[in-house]
Amino acid sequence: MAWIGTLPFFAYTLLFLFLPAATVLLGAFKDVHGGWTTSNVTVLVQQPYRLYYKTSIEVSLVTAVLGGIFGLAVAYAAIRDGSPRWIRSMLTTFSGVAANFGGIPLAFAFIATLGTIGIVTQFLKNQLGIDLYGNGTWSLFSTSGVEIVYLYFQLPLMILVIAPAIDGLKREWREAASNLGASSWQYWRHVGLPVLTPSLLGGVILLFGNAFAAYATAYSLGYQNLIPIAIGNYYSGNVLDNPHLAQAMALGMFVVLAVMMTLYIPLQRRAQRWAK
């Protein structure tokens, strides 16, 4: 009878995951008059909707991969044998905070530092003669600006999820490899990375989903070209009133995540082969 303990969980997922998902699925195929239609879904391959998906996927991929690589590097530097213990505890504490720091406060922090009149921007301009906004190519409010802001929470999240995997790299393996004459490169190529790859892939996927669904941070920066923001505009804006199209766009997000998962599962299986 112990399974009864799982009932609240399943009730919760039913109410807050499956029912809303079903509403979105059905709503995506309805028109304003309540009839059935496929036009909400088929129109998504056209502009401007294609652009929204493209930028969302681009921002998520770039920040997931960069966050993944640098997160791994930082975590390894802090956790490897020989690093003082306090560095690790400080890093994980900071990461725990930063990974959950998002939305309006984060956007405000960046606007106050790297915005057009931010302190860093002003300092660079007045003291060092570097005008970030001078040639009009870079802006905090552009796609690359949003990516930089997202990395602020993506990188710490990677540190948190990869740290246990780095702990799993036993010192003996490295010593054994050295004793057998392996170079540092050979150790990483044949021992370190294969052990880390499943966690690394899992981390990158998590980061992708994290960025893909982020809303408030980009919204507060006034950035409009991401799919969740477009959904908000169509669902509850003052201008574009088309809730069913918004539901179709949400359905498109399910599809993108499903594709990511179908790519991830075989990769993960391959990466774990050594464990058998």
Add this chain to the structure above:
Amino acid sequence: MEDHEEQEVEFWRKLDEEGISRSQMLKRSVAAAAGLTILSGPGAALAARRLRTAAAPPLKGASVPMATMIANAKKEGGLNTIALPPDWANYGEIMSTFQKKYGIKISNSNPDGTSAEENQAVQSLKGDPRAPDAVDDGPAFAISGTVQGLFAKYFNTNFGTIPRAMKDTRGYWTGDYWGAISIGYNANLISTPPKTFADLLKSDYKGKVAMNGSPLTAGSAVAGVFAAALANGGSLNNVQPGIDFFAKLKSVGNWVPVDASPQTVASGQTPIVIDWDYLNLAYGPEFPSAKWKTVLPSDGVYGAYYAQAINATAPHPWSARLWEEFLYSDQGQLLFLKGYSHPARFTDMVRRNVIPKAMISALPAASIYAKVKFASNGQQTAAKALIADQWPAKMGA
């Protein structure tokens, strides 16, 4: 019998609405052979209707004494409004004045909500005591809400003096105030003030020009595109030049994509803001240190109004109607004007000479306002579709 009475009352209501004379109506009813009881006793039917009005709120404000309306509203014990920002068009003072005058407490939910959220609340809170009694919608949403049957008909006492273009003649919604697109600027940071849209492209204004949101989500930004279109050879039917203007503003580096707000105005982050006149004009006294000044761009004067509508299933139907009576009374309309927006009955009040001089002189010159253009619902729909299509690629990234 009950049903029969109901029909009669409905019949008289329709008569009232259409404003046709009784004799005409009688002729019609004879022709249709459907008005036998009324023929036999119009007086009795009228009396029946009067009896009804005590129970259900009236269709016309003028048909019940104000005292009855107030007494019935007070019995309901509250008024629910939605999406009325206190710093928008003087809504803060309008709400507090209403509460003081009638002793009816207002609960204003979701003050920064959108028109879409207002209509959704009417729909999703049907039968709930927290449902909004009245909404303040953009005209497009007032029209779509009417089509969905969300609103009740009501002709406030001053309905007749509201310009025809700003109301639904069937009484489902009524324009309450309008504004024109203006350019506000921080005189500390801007030495040569912009006077037109063309001025905004000057190199002095690099990284300084913002709007109150994106036209993909904010009505004022759509209006900004309309005004820019008028200034650049476009028309209400063709906003393409407006979109191209903002694309150019971005390419020369003058555009700041930050949504202007009281905070960005106070901090100087948005030194020039294209926004409603009533918002820009209100920033002046609100943030004296920002030295906020407002001009109407003489090359593109575009206006838009908001509309009041009563929830068809309002939890406080009498209070909702009393609220409408208050908003459209001289007192309510002057409160809008005090917040620098043009109340719907502006022309009527100017004609009757009831507007204090100081209020008029606080606004930009009336000669510029005289050039204002309003887009029809069809023109707005077409403009929004074009903006939704082009804005993401031209202004994003």
